[in-house]
Amino acid sequence: MLSEAVESYLTVRRACGFAIKSEGSLLRTFAAFADARSEGYICAATAIEWAGLAESVFQRARRLGAVIRFARHARAEDERHEVPLPVFGREKAPRPVPYIFSEDEIRRLVEEASQSGYRSLRRRTYSTLFALLACTGLRVSEAIHLRFDDITEDGLVIRCSKFHRSRIVPLHDTARAGLASYLEMRRPYAPFDDHVFISLRRKPLLIADVESAFQTIANRIGLPHQPGLPRPTPHSFRHTFAVRALESSPDSRDRIARHMLALSTYLGHSTVSGTYWYLDATPSLMRDIADRCEILVTGVQS
Incomplete structure (x- = not known):
């Protein structure tokens, strides 16, 4: 039964350092859904049907994504398990544009x-x-x-x-x-x-x-709070700190790389890509990026 395979998979993931609390709950629910149909192996059609029971597209994608990761693990040992296609698209919604305080x-x-x-x-x-x-x-x-x-x-x-x-x-x-x-x-x-x-x-x-x-x-x-625009939250203090630190980055390519790595470590990001996300947060940073690109292409310092 899939329930046993799920517990084995979760044990392996936790041993690797993953908490997977919500994902574990999702997989147990999927296993119960499949077990009720007496399916001993992951069936792509069943997984898609189960994921499709969620209300929103993002919830469906998240459900199916959990099964896909589980299926890849299970199929490595038994090819009778099917790996569903991500028919519901991305698991995560696009990151919202952060609100930057003055x-x-x-x-x-x-x-x-x-x-x-x-x-x-x-x-x-x-x-x-x-x-x-x-x-x-x-x-x-x-x-x-x-x-x-x-x-x-x-x-x-x-x-x-x-x-x-x-x-x-x-x-x-x-x-x-x-x-x-x-x-x-x-x-x-x-x-x-x-x-x-x-x-x-x-x-x-x-x-x-x-x-x-x-x-x-x-x-x-009177901070602005309008639908469709960046929303100020307590986390905006962190966004603002990161953006201001990036705006103070030195000019040379090597020094920028060191600056980004230091900032990523300071902020506690798991990878430097989490820090690079802030580069599109303000017009001034985008202008700086455009200026650096122009210098890189033309070799001319303005």
Whole structure:
């Protein structure tokens, strides 16, 4: 039965370091669907029918993609397994264009956060958090999981974040001073919890807490939020940090390559291609790319 083959496949994937929680759930559902038809081997038609039960095209593509990967693995040992064609197209929707903050918008967000809410700790928590996100490019999940011991002389220790990688993020003296000032107020409030950022419930912040606070503040200062246009979110701090860092890249080809690699490592990307995606984020970066291409082709420095 396919259920046993699925469990064997998931065991192998996990041994290779993949979490595959949602994909595992999908494959178990597919195996039950096939087992109900007494199919001991993957049938392409059955897989497509099962995937087609999802509501959206992207969900169907994602379902079928999970089966395709499983089928390739299974077929390596038994050719009676069929590998379906990706008839529903891409598994992932195109990455949305990121919202890039101006310096003035970041300043206004931090200032409004420092005045938002009826308790001073909440105000300091979100103004400090937003300022830290803006000056370090941390993921929101990384920031809210920071512990006291993660603040070191060398910078912030980001432990086993996305892609199971740890790294050190240097801190400017002003950022270090801002964190120290916040912690002086925060420590007595929840002395038995060592998370840097906590809520008024005396518990670590949740991503939903951050998103809710951000949207309230963004609405108050009038950040644009129109259908079809880039939408400001807490993750936009990271996008903005990456784009500004790219805009400061040196000119020569070798130095650009080193700059991109360093930035990719700093941001905690699994591959440098994740960093190159930011190159199409702003008109100024696109102009820089066009200028470099012209110099490369003509050999003439403007």
